[in-house]
Amino acid sequence: MKERRVLVVEDERTIAESVAARLRAEGFTVDIAGDGPSAVERFRTGRHDLVILDVMLPGFDGLEVCRRIQADRPVPVLMLTARDDETDLLVGLAVGADDYLTKPFSMRELAARVHVLLRRVDRASTGGPASLRLGDIEISRAERRVVRAGAEVHLTPTEFDLLVHLAGRPRTVLPRERLLAEVWGWADGSGTRTVDSHVKALRRKLGADLIRTVHGVGYALEVPA
Structure with missing residues (x-):
């Protein structure tokens, strides 16, 4: 089994x-x-293989660390925040x-969230067809790469997983709660704004018309011509 390495970024030493x-007790190597x-x-x-990242840090904050x-x-990336501020989370x-x-x-x-994130990355890389083609978009599951019109598009792990999930059911409307359960592994249906935020990122990177919103329900991927 591959050794998993986690980076913990936190300025409070005890935490x-x-x-x-x-995490070491769970079998991870930790820095x-x-x-x-x-x-x-x-x-x-x-x-x-994964980063646990506090928002408030000296030098520059966790948001800038995440960008870089x-x-x-x-x-x-699993972010830690000291307050339940929706703006910070989004x-x-x-x-x-x-x-x-x-x-x-x-x-x-925390350990459960780490395992879910890593399982999701593994599942998206190995399950289903090795590649998908939707119009001028090519998705390689094995390499976790996306190319549109010959140019590679940089996606975060969750953006990639969400795209693969939608691409596996083109033109099918998937409710936000179902996406949360099947992509994020969240069973309680809370956090639908998380789905909205990632859909917004995919539209920004791959085109505004790629994902159709069905108001009050969820999203569907439209196959590009």
Whole structure:
């Protein structure tokens, strides 16, 4: 089994050490960074499979860290926030975070979220056909790459997973709650704004007409001509 490496970015040392201890007990290799600049540097040299990222950091904040690491290499990001502020959460999702936890959180919940994120990446890479073609969009599941009109499009892991899920059922309207359950693994149906934020990102990167909104229900992928 492949060794999984996690980068924990948290300036409160006691929290960072507690998170690292729990993840090591789960079998992960863990690195810790305590500020924005060192987090970006550790990520660039560490080949991490997942990043746990606090929003409030010295140097520059977690949102800027997320932007920089996602530009370097797509990776699942679980953001930690000290307050349940919807604006902060939506901005975090917009810059490439995949999930979030509000402090205080249980280590059991954090470990469960980490496993769900990694399973989702594995499932999207191995399940279904190796590649999909929709008009001028080519999706390689194995390489987790998207090309449109010959140009590669950079997607975060969750953006890629959502696109693959919609592309597997073109023109079919999928409710937000179903997308949350099947893409994010959230069974309670809360957090539909998370879906909206990722759809907005896909439209920005792949074209505004790619995903159709059915108001009050959900979304459908329209096959480009």
